Amino acid sequence: EPEVTQTPSHQVTQMGQEVILRCVPISNHLYFYWYRQILGQKVEFLVSFYNNEISEKSEIFDDQFSVERPDGSNFTLKIRSTKLEDSAMYFCASSVLGNEKLFFGSGTQLSVL
């Protein structure tokens, strides 16, 4: 069964450093998303991406964040200068259409020290 894959599974970084989280969505899906989940809290929307551009973003997704689809398969989330409060599990998700169920990856646990 096709699945969304994320790398790395764990990332430890120093405050102020740049990190890139990588995702390979399911191949025939058209909508891509990043969510995050701080330990013990709810899953929070960051950004959605369709047709090679951002379609929606939340207040969390400020100028420190950016997304790219550099080729036909990868979808990346970059945090330019990490803060302690960026520590969370980051989930990539994809869907065929924009109003359908999401398929989530297993997440990248980001720890900012």
Add this chain to the structure above:
Amino acid sequence: EDQVTQSPEALRLQEGESSSLNCSYTVSGLRGLFWYRQDPGKGPEFLFTLYSAGEEKEKERLKATLTKKESFLHITAPKPEDSATYLCAALGGSYIPTFGRGTSLIVHP
């Protein structure tokens, strides 16, 4: 602003003890109500989509129902392998699902 509230936060059941999880939502123009299961350290896994009041969906021991203000996930005769966090998400006019905090279910053998 779309809001989704789940209750209870945590639920402990004995194997075979049926119960229900609640998801209350405030969404302008509901386009879909989703239930997901999340195991520790994993991403949410899709269970059901409900689109209109009165709709029901079933899968093994789980049944999801929908009214105009809330959704229920009924668990019949649960087994320990049903232990997980169950997430509800509502999709409104923004096309961005809003998630609740989830209900952590533990089923004891």
